[in-house]
Amino acid sequence: MSSQxxxxxxxxxxxxxxxxxxxxxxxxxIDGVGDRxxxxxxxGAEVCLRSVAGVVSELPRVxxxxxxxxxxxxxQRRFDLKTGAAVGIEKGIPMGSGMGGSAASAVAAVxxxxxxxxxxxxxxxxxxxxxxxxxxASGALHADNVAPSLLGGLVLCGPGDPPTAxxxxxxxxxxxxxxxxxxxxxxxxxxxxxxxxVDLGDHVRQTMAISGFVAGCYRxxxxxxxxxxxxxxxxxxxxxxxxxxxxxxxxxMDAGALGCSLSxxxxxxxxxxxxxxxxxxxxxxxxxxxxxxxxCDAWVSAVDAPGARIETVx
Ligand code: HSE
Numbered sequence: 001m002s003s004q005x006x007x008x009x010x011x012x013x014x015x016x017x018x019x020x021x022x023x024x025x026x027x028x029x030i031d032g033v034g035d036r037x038x039x040x041x042x043x044g045a046e047v048c049l050r051s052v053a054g055v056v057s058e059l060p061r062v063x064x065x066x067x068x069x070x071x072x073x074x075x076q077r078r079f080d081l082k083t084g085a086a087v088g089i090e091k092g093i094p095m096g097s098g099m100g101g102s103a104a105s106a107v108a109a110v111x112x113x114x115x116x117x118x119x120x121x122x123x124x125x126x127x128x129x130x131x132x133x134x135x136x137a138s139g140a141l142h143a144d145n146v147a148p149s150l151l152g153g154l155v156l157c158g159p160g161d162p163p164t165a166x167x168x169x170x171x172x173x174x175x176x177x178x179x180x181x182x183x184x185x186x187x188x189x190x191x192x193x194x195x196x197x198v199d200l201g202d203h204v205r206q207t208m209a210i211s212g213f214v215a216g217c218y219r220x221x222x223x224x225x226x227x228x229x230x231x232x233x234x235x236x237x238x239x240x241x242x243x244x245x246x247x248x249x250x251x252x253m254d255a256g257a258l259g260c261s262l263s264x265x266x267x268x269x270x271x272x273x274x275x276x277x278x279x280x281x282x283x284x285x286x287x288x289x290x291x292x293x294x295x296c297d298a299w300v301s302a303v304d305a306p307g308a309r310i311e312t313v314x
Pocket of ligand 1: 024145264265
């Protein structure tokens with residue numbers, strides 16, 4: 001088979017960045033929604049966008065501005081690859097949704113490309129290339145969407161270059177309800193609005209919360225996780241971006257959620273809850289948004305959802 005006939009498709013899931021308690025360092029994958037990238041061999045060495053489908057109709061054609069293409073270029077340069085590819089992107093994740101869409105496209109591209117170019121990459125290498133891609137969207141290197149989309153599950157990012165990604169144990173029986181109001185927030189803008197300094201008291205409270213949260217995961221202690229799933233620093237600054245945020249959060253907590261906050265930089269809102277409470281939490285959150293007259297999509301997912309995978313090789 002000539003390289004022009006070769007086709008590889010990979011899927012990467014959406015993700016909840018920050019998970020409320022761990023700004024830029026904690027995230028988890030979401031089941032049932034994500035982006036799909038197909039690479040097809042072409043005559044020549046360039047990497048170009050061939051098609052965009054799904055819930056988005058247009059994406060940047062300039063490789064440096066497109067998270068998937070930018071990740072592929074980084075791989076091509078690093079390994080001095082002379083084979084190009086036409087790239088098809090099928091977006092399941094809306095733009096500016098706070099569901100890790102730019103990360104998922106970059107992760108799916110890297111996953112497909114490793115197979116397409118026959119590269120035996122470590123998870124750290126995949127993470128690095130996908131992060132280089134995602135930087136196009138957020139203007140910063142944070143791995144809280146890329147790492148869970150790549151690896152699956154609940155992932156804590158520690159210091160390192162690329163960050164060390166550790167999958168945390170998720171106690172059985174926890175579900176995530178994710179609600180996406182149909183408005184768009186650009187991550188880049190939602191980062192620029194943040195105060196550059198953190199109040200010392202808030203820093204201590206947030207450090208206690210993330211520490212207790214991680215301990216709660218290792219102990220399998222839902223009550224402890226619920227007490228710690230709080231954001232004292234970022235949520236107060238960003239909540240005004242999402243109409244009805246407080247009402248949705250209150251509705252989720254009243255319906256039995258363990259915790260509820262912005263997914264990534266919003267506008268999506270997530271809640272963690274015990275599985276049997278998921279239907280009531282979802283109804284409460286949708287009710288909160290409907291009071292604002294905002295249309296929504298909603299998903300209920302395991303927190304330990306699977307990460308990126310190859311779907312077809314032809
Ligand atoms: N940690 C990032 C932020 C996630 O909150 O800006 C963006 O989805």
